[in-house]
């Protein structure tokens with residue numbers, strides 16, 4: 001896994017990555033973001049462990065502030081696939097999941113007018129039940145992930161010839177936070 005912290009809260013987000021896996025048995029987790037949410041009324045802090053989580057490549061599950069979204073989008077066939085997810089709080093909680101640059105699943109009312117808290121921990125390859133912890137082996141991602149981005153242009157993100165940075169975080173940001181059984185490959189390209 002590779003982890004880093006995220007500073008700002010998110011009301012609109014696009015995450016994008018290439019994944020390659022054959023794991024259809026477990027809920028392998030390409031991405032999880034967990035953060036503490038502080039109440040504006042009483043100042044109490046609660047952990048939002050699935051503030052933004054993408055897991056189970058045999059039928060992609062997404063969580064925004066712990067609300068689950070189950071799709072039938074499958075990417076666990078051993079081939080490289082591009083996955084991108086967008087969510088907009090202010091726009092009726094509208095969300096879209098793209099596979100290989102094509103819209104596969106979408107809807108509204110996913111935590112509308114809610115904000116994903118900032119100051120949390122973003123992890124590639126593992127699911128969190130606490131901020132930066134609470135890992136379980138069955139939720140470990142097994143396979144390859146590359147070019148993780150947070151940005152907005154799906155077509156450009158899907159193109160490997162366009163080397164664009166993420167607005168929030170991008171792939172090189174994670175290299176400092178690699179832990180566990182991870183091979184970091186350089187100059188590898190999907191397909």
Ligand SMILES: [Ca+2]
Pocket residue numbers: 049050127128129130
């Ligand atoms: Ca969790």
